[in-house]
Amino acid sequence: MIAITISGKLYRLDSQTGRAAIIDVASKTMPRWLSWAANSRKMAFVTYTPQDIGRVSIFDVDCNTVTHVTSGRYESYFPAFSSDGRKLYFISETNFRSTVTDPWAPRNYWPDYQHRGLIYSIDLDRVGDSSAGLKTSTAQNSSWSECADNGYARPLTMRDYQLATEELPIVAANYAMLFAVGDRPYAVVKKAVRDEKGNLVDFPKLSEGRRRVSRPLFDEDIFKIEWSADKRSLIAIGRGGLFAAQVPPDGTLPQKTDLNNVSNLAVKIDKSVERVQMFNEMWRLYRDYFWDPKMNGKNWEDARRKYIGFTD
Structure with a gap:
């Protein structure tokens, strides 16, 4: 389980021991858009460069490593795993075809870049296939762990992921959100970037060689x-x-x-569960923000075990 604290730090919580450990993430601002793979061994999210440009990153639970899978040159966001966890979809603003076709038109003295979003996918079973000497004979594509003891001669890098990345043949648009149902992408498309509303669309297959046009799901x-x-x-x-x-x-x-x-x-409310949640949230609040990191010499874990029983 992963939680983001108020300070914007990313933590990994062990559900069995209840202990939390910070995940070392280089990001100018708070990581966003967390998405878990089906097997709970990988989590994708967005970090930010010093220029505040979003880039997609992957956290490997087994190895406790974070790898950036996009460069940070173009805004990338909203990663979403397919249902089987074998593909990772994301949006990247890489389309820079100007909507101004006549540079001499009135009040159009410069290019106007609308509909910049394109959708990409990473075939996670192919990660490392194109890198000579990376995979050994024991590598298991279905688990795609970055650890060397899983059959990789070295940790995976951004380049390894980029070699398994492809642009989907889908029209460019102002994509705001991205979801995967099975292995099919769904997106929310806005007419203008600043709009607060958008249309939920999917992408029916068209004849080969043409980009797929989005289809609104609702009226x-x-x-x-x-x-x-x-x-x-x-x-x-x-x-x-x-x-x-x-x-x-x-x-x-x-x-x-x-x-x-x-x-x-x-709505049915279980008061015993409510009390446990309130207790745990207050306990974590003091643990993270008490003025003395050593809790005035008190063992905070022991205190939790001592008083949690009073919530029954």
């Missing part, structure tokens, strides 16, 4: 969206209010279920 823009853990269901806020939908695996358009009538909705 309205959405302001916020949340997916279920298996990425088969979603809940969103659109112009008409709150709605839910299930995404069919055959690629057909999902059907919305209106949730605006919430008069009969009820």
